[in-house]
């Protein structure tokens with residue numbers, strides 16, 4: 119951030135009085151611009167023993183596969199956000215089920231929330247952000263072509279747990295890989 123979104127003045131990066139962390143502060147209008155993590159919400163749409171994945175038509179990870187998910191919008195609930203993303207990316211209608219996973223990704227300031235969901239019908243097709251939308255059985259999942267680590271981990275666990283017939287909620291943290 120360079121300019122104040124309130125008055126257009128140059129902002130400074132410093133710790134406000136009584137605070138513990140540096141923030142963008144506008145010396146002209148005295149606005150403190152707090153920045154907080156973003157929520158990414160999505161779901162695993164299920165149809166019998168298969169799940170629906172979308173092949174991304176946008177960067178990052180163009181051409182790779184992921185579950186329907188995206189940034190939560192203001193004024194919506196988590197369930198509404200997950201359903202909206204599924205409709206936008208896959209033109210698919212779902213009934214949202216249980217909360218399945220929450221992943222913290224501190225190094226990119228995101229929290230990912232993933233539900234299980236039941237596809238209501240097979241009338242789905244790629245939305246504008248998808249190249250393709252398909253149902254995959256466990257043996258067909260393109261593991262090496264998944265777009266994000268935060269999708270890989272819950273999907274692995276999902277199929278393991280489904281074999282045992284016991285799907286439970288998990289919370290995890292995706293750490294930065296340092297090379």
Ligand SMILES: [Zn+2]
Pocket residue numbers: 122123124125126127144145146147148149
């Ligand atoms: Zn200002």
